[in-house]
Amino acid sequence: MNIDWAALGQVFGVSLVVTVAMVGVFTLGIVGTSRKPQGTRDGAAGAIAAGTAPTAVARTGAYACFALCAAAVAYGIYLIVA
Template sequence: MNIEWSALGEVFGVSVVVTVGIVCLFTLGIVGTSRKPQQAGGTDTAVVAGTTAPTALARSGAYACFALCLAAVAYGIFLIVA
């Protein structure tokens, strides 16, 4: 049995980088669609008056992140099946 350690290391490295990238994209999508706390007037920063909806730009960026995650997963499934 002959193991190609360089190929194994390459597969491991690419897997780690792609996994971290997909997790970061998904996290950006979650942050982009979440509501942000709104500060009440005054100097006390602990008081929260309510929440504000994300802007259209943040929401569309979040949807783009989710689409990239979906594309990466679909490509992975395609590679497994093909």
């Protein structure tokens, strides 16, 4: 049995890079859609007011991140099936 270690290393490296990139892009999407805290108003501990809604630009970028993740998943499924 012969193992092509170079090819195995390439597959490992590409998988690692793509996984970290997709997690990062998905995280950017989560951050883009989350509410931003306003902070405390009277200085009392635990008296944080409700957060502000994300801007339209942040939401659009977040949706683009989610679309990129969905496209990567769809392409992976396509590669497995084809």
